[in-house]
Amino acid sequence: MVKELGLRRLESLRYRATLKSSKEEAMEPVIFEERQNQVHRKGAQPFEMVCNKESLAGAVSQRACVFCGSRVVLYPIADALHLVHGPIGCAAYTWDIRGALSSGPELHRLSFCTDLQEKDVIFGGEKKLYAALTELIERHGPKAAFVYSTCIVGLIGDDLEAVCRKVSKEHGIPVLPVQSEGFKGNKRAGYNAACQAMFRLVGTGDTAGISPKSVNILGDFNLAGEIWIIREYFRRMGVEVVANITGDGRVDDIRRAHGAALNVVQCSGATMDLALMMEEVYGIPHLRVSYFGVEDMAESLYAIARFFDDPEMMERTRELVREELSLLYPQLQKFQQALFGKKAAIYVGGAFKAFSLVKAFRLLGMQVVLVGSQTGTEEDYQELHDITDEGTIIVDDSNPLELSTFLKEKDVDIFVGGVKERPIAYKLGVGFCDHNHERKEALEGFVGMLNFAQEVYNTVMSPVWQFAPRRAA
Amino acid sequence: MKAKSEPYVSTTNACKLCKPLGACLAFRGIEGAVPFLHGSQGCATYMRRYIISHFREPVDIASSSLGEKDAVYGGAANLEQGLRNVIAKYGAGLIGVATTCLTETIGDDVPGIVREFRHKKRSLGNLAAMPEIVTVSTPSYSGTHMEGFHAAIKAVVKRLARAKDPVRAVNILPGFVSPGDIRYLQEILRDWEIPGIILPDISETLDGQALADYEKIPPGGTPIKAIRQMGGSTATIEWGRTLFGQHTAGQVLAERCGVPLHRLGTPIGLRETDRFFRVLEELFGSSAPALHAKERGRLLDAYVDAHKYVFHKKAVVYGEEDLVVGLTAFLVEIGVKPVLCASGGQSGRLQEAIIEVTRDILPEPPLVREGMDFYEMGEAVESLAPDLFIGHSKGYHLARRCQAPLIRVGFPIHDRFGGQRILHLGYRGAQNLLDLIVNAVLEKKQQDSPVGYGYL
Numbered sequence: 001m002v003k004e005l006g007l008r009r010l011e012s013l014r015y016r017a018t019l020k021s022s023k024e025e026a027m028e029p030v031i032f033e034e035r036q037n038q039v040h041r042k043g044a045q046p047f048e049m050v051c052n053k054e055s056l057a058g059a060v061s062q063r064a065c066v067f068c069g070s071r072v073v074l075y076p077i078a079d080a081l082h083l084v085h086g087p088i089g090c091a092a093y094t095w096d097i098r099g100a101l102s103s104g105p106e107l108h109r110l111s112f113c114t115d116l117q118e119k120d121v122i123f124g125g126e127k128k129l130y131a132a133l134t135e136l137i138e139r140h141g142p143k144a145a146f147v148y149s150t151c152i153v154g155l156i157g158d159d160l161e162a163v164c165r166k167v168s169k170e171h172g173i174p175v176l177p178v179q180s181e182g183f184k185g186n187k188r189a190g191y192n193a194a195c196q197a198m199f200r201l202v203g204t205g206d207t208a209g210i211s212p213k214s215v216n217i218l219g220d221f222n223l224a225g226e227i228w229i230i231r232e233y234f235r236r237m238g239v240e241v242v243a244n245i246t247g248d249g250r251v252d253d254i255r256r257a258h259g260a261a262l263n264v265v266q267c268s269g270a271t272m273d274l275a276l277m278m279e280e281v282y283g284i285p286h287l288r289v290s291y292f293g294v295e296d297m298a299e300s301l302y303a304i305a306r307f308f309d310d311p312e313m314m315e316r317t318r319e320l321v322r323e324e325l326s327l328l329y330p331q332l333q334k335f336q337q338a339l340f341g342k343k344a345a346i347y348v349g350g351a352f353k354a355f356s357l358v359k360a361f362r363l364l365g366m367q368v369v370l371v372g373s374q375t376g377t378e379e380d381y382q383e384l385h386d387i388t389d390e391g392t393i394i395v396d397d398s399n400p401l402e403l404s405t406f407l408k409e410k411d412v413d414i415f416v417g418g419v420k421e422r423p424i425a426y427k428l429g430v431g432f433c434d435h436n437h438e439r440k441e442a443l444e445g446f447v448g449m450l451n452f453a454q455e456v457y458n459t460v461m462s463p464v465w466q467f468a469p470r471r472a473a
Numbered sequence: 474m475k476a477k478s479e480p481y482v483s484t485t486n487a488c489k490l491c492k493p494l495g496a497c498l499a500f501r502g503i504e505g506a507v508p509f510l511h512g513s514q515g516c517a518t519y520m521r522r523y524i525i526s527h528f529r530e531p532v533d534i535a536s537s538s539l540g541e542k543d544a545v546y547g548g549a550a551n552l553e554q555g556l557r558n559v560i561a562k563y564g565a566g567l568i569g570v571a572t573t574c575l576t577e578t579i580g581d582d583v584p585g586i587v588r589e590f591r592h593k594k595r596s597l598g599n600l601a602a603m604p605e606i607v608t609v610s611t612p613s614y615s616g617t618h619m620e621g622f623h624a625a626i627k628a629v630v631k632r633l634a635r636a637k638d639p640v641r642a643v644n645i646l647p648g649f650v651s652p653g654d655i656r657y658l659q660e661i662l663r664d665w666e667i668p669g670i671i672l673p674d675i676s677e678t679l680d681g682q683a684l685a686d687y688e689k690i691p692p693g694g695t696p697i698k699a700i701r702q703m704g705g706s707t708a709t710i711e712w713g714r715t716l717f718g719q720h721t722a723g724q725v726l727a728e729r730c731g732v733p734l735h736r737l738g739t740p741i742g743l744r745e746t747d748r749f750f751r752v753l754e755e756l757f758g759s760s761a762p763a764l765h766a767k768e769r770g771r772l773l774d775a776y777v778d779a780h781k782y783v784f785h786k787k788a789v790v791y792g793e794e795d796l797v798v799g800l801t802a803f804l805v806e807i808g809v810k811p812v813l814c815a816s817g818g819q820s821g822r823l824q825e826a827i828i829e830v831t832r833d834i835l836p837e838p839p840l841v842r843e844g845m846d847f848y849e850m851g852e853a854v855e856s857l858a859p860d861l862f863i864g865h866s867k868g869y870h871l872a873r874r875c876q877a878p879l880i881r882v883g884f885p886i887h888d889r890f891g892g893q894r895i896l897h898l899g900y901r902g903a904q905n906l907l908d909l910i911v912n913a914v915l916e917k918k919q920q921d922s923p924v925g926y927g928y929l
Binding site: 030032054055056057058059060061062063064065066067068083086087088089090091092093094095096110111112113114115116117118120121128131132135136150151152154155156182183184185186400401404405408418419420422423424426427428429467468469470 | 481482483484485486487489490491492493494509512513514515516517518519520521522523525526529530531532533534535536537538539540541543544551552554555556557558559561562563573574575578579612613614615617681683684685686687688689817848867870
């Protein structure tokens with residue numbers, strides 16, 4: 001078996017070498033001149049990358065907008081009213097798109113909009129906003145309301161703050177404007193706007209009875225029930241969870257989130273701003289964690305146990321990890337054998353997820369040959385550079401032309417991304433794993449690693465690729 | 474349900490999409506075209522995701538990616554840079570520039586910017602690589618994706634079609650139908666030996682083959698050359714009863730090039746298809762090919778075979794207005810009783826169009842509502858107790874609540890496979906819809922029964 005695997009690896013290396021020599025030089029013209037410094041090939045030159053800049057016009061960026069950033073962060077708060085103040089598209093395209101589950105109310109799954117019309121644009125939308133908010137709050141009785149500003153609202157200059165204040169007073173619930181005008185930056189600015197809105201909730205609830213060994217879970221959106229997996233681990237460790245921010249989130253929990261001893265923050269910056277504000281104002285420290293892949297999952301739990309400096313908790317955590325791994329590893333073997341030496345490409349929204357994916361693929365015996373993100377920072381890319389192999393392409397704010405070119409050049413077996421990346425992979429006869437917010441498979445936790453391996457296996461091992469024209473040729 | 478005079482201020486779960494999305498879909502059906510949104514980056518990305526999820530095809534929509542300072546100082550520089558980049562990397566034959574709320578409101582003069590851009594290119598002697606650039610105004614705050622779709626087609630015709638020497642051919646402006654529908658329409662014309670120009674033609678561009686390489690722009694679509702020829706065709710057939718009375722692409726061809734315009738309903742079901750076939754017969758003097766006559770015969774046979782299963786089943790039909798009209802025309806033919814015909818669109822013509830297609834069969838027209846969202850629909854169905862829902866996948870929540878089957882048609886279909894291939898049009902489309910509906914009724918009956926019937 002080992003020999004066979006070794007041979008396969010050798011073959012794949014040889015194949016890559018031939019590809020490299022024949023294709024590499026011809027490939028670069030696909031990259032826009034303005035974007036040359038947003039693509040790096042590890043090993044070629046010293047690492048240097050430009051990022052966090054506005055998308056190039058006409059380049060078909062895979063990025064979304066400020067509104068999108070805010071919408072995805074706040075969306076899972078299930079007992080709040082989420083009102084999009086703007087034209088219908090912004091609401092329609094974000095209706096029930098996330099697989100963010102709730103264990104109770106499901107108000108978040110409805111799509112509310114002021115559906116601004118021409119006359120509102122001319123005369124202002126404040127009256128309509130006021131009437132819509134009043135109508136919806138009376139109809140649904142939410143615990144709070146978030147009002148999302150869109151491009152058009154930023155231009156016509158509606159005073160969201162004033163309308164929200166008025167409605168809040170009249171109905172006795174928090175009504176929070178989210179300054180998410182689409183054109184005012186990229187998704188990151190939207191994360192910040194969402195955090196600003198949530199921060200106004202924090203500190204308004206009663207913190208009595210909260211354990212000193214307690215955390216808030218930040219940056220988990222309960223896709224496919226993932227936060228429930230993580231909460232169960234915390235329960236076994238003896239850690240109380242005060243607020244889910246925001247997966248399966250509740251307004252009242254967020255209001256008392258300042259009573260927690262620690263913020264554990266996942267995801268690339270989506271909720272980091274909130275953690276920083278809470279640290280500054282309430283003195284709550286934060287830990288960056290990741291629940292993807294075995295290494296990062298285990299290390300996250302250990303880090304939390306270390307923080308509480310409680311030997312018993314540490315022992316419980318060790319026991320938990322041992323138990324989970326003893327269940328997981330035997331089941332992973334089948335996948336590791338089948339997938340050894342296969343090549344993977346990653347293009348995701350935030351770079352933090354990419355770190356874990358690189359490690360998760362390594363655990364499966366696979367090699368990451370392309371990794372990129374929509375909104376990574378300089379430090380993120382530095383880290384990606386540090387953990388990837390020679391020759392790996394690292395890319396910021398990419399587009400279909402580049403991605404398709406890189407996939408071909410590296411002859412990858414699987415591409416991990418979101419809905420917009422899927423048809424690029426499929427057209428090229430490449431397998432695909434959805435790791436975006438629309439996924440319906442839980443990929444977090446130890447069990448998530450198994451699901452991930454299964455997902456990768458299901459696509460890579462399918463017999464269909466042999467018929468794909470690019471492979472059959 | 475509130476009275477019509479007192480509608481809700483807010484919209485909940487809209488039954489419509491925004492105007493630029495429709496323009497992008499229309500541009501996608503032109504050979505070598507790249508849709509381009511002048512606005513913030515998010516619009517293009519959201520729409521791509523939405524469209525890709527239905528068609529399962531790459532859908533590249535370029536954007537001028539305006540930022541905050543562009544919103545203040547105007548988006549001309551970004552638009553020009555975006556056009557240059559699309560020309561350089563995509564080698565587009567046509568760029569369809571649609572505006573968004575943002576650029577409409579800051580008041581960018583898009584036709585002016587494009588004229589200037591063209592002028593600059595010309596002075597550089599760069600004209601060879603210069604694609605056609607069509608601009609269309611599509612602010613999301615006025616109209617739905619269907620208005621955007623028709624506006625884009627009209628803009629394309631305005632830009633490209635000129636009076637030509639007469640040629641024996643028919644222009645067909647089908648509106649937004651599925652790639653499967655367009656392929657079937659092509660087949661009809663081919664069998665009939667009638668040369669046709671279908672605009673737009675998404676049969677390949679939004680339902681492509683597996684190919685050896687990634688195509689920057691998918692092959693297929695109405696050739697630009699063919700669009701230029703539309704001015705010489707024998708006639709134009711434009712589908713969509715809610716378009717009657719509106720100034721459309723068909724009318725541009727009539728006014729500018731003298732091409733006679735025949736406005737018909739979208740040919741769904743027997744009678745609307747008969748009307749379409751009759752016009753073709755009158756125009757080209759030959760009767761329908763035997764193959765298609767037989768298909769009609771089989772459809773009639775199926776109507777009879779199926780009639781008892783579906784008689785007086787109560788249906789809610791929703792979606793784009795012209796699709797709703799066509800489906801309703803079909804449903805009343807087979808004895809299904811539409812209890813609510815609803816759309817998020819507001820053409821002002823829906824009621825009248827529904828009466829036109831139902832009055833031969835129904836003594837009273839069904840309840841028709843324009844500008845309706847799924848929340849209002851939910852309130853309405855409480856008293857209507859429908860047996861069936863017919864529409865796109867966004868009605869699933871409602872159908873599930875009513876424990877009634879949903880027959881998925883139109884766009885978008887985000888929870889099933891093969892939405893791009895669903896056949897709605899013509900005799901064959903009616904056959905397909907009939908099979909789907911009868912089987913949905915049978916399945917429901919089987920599921921609800923404790924007996925476990927193996928024969929139905």
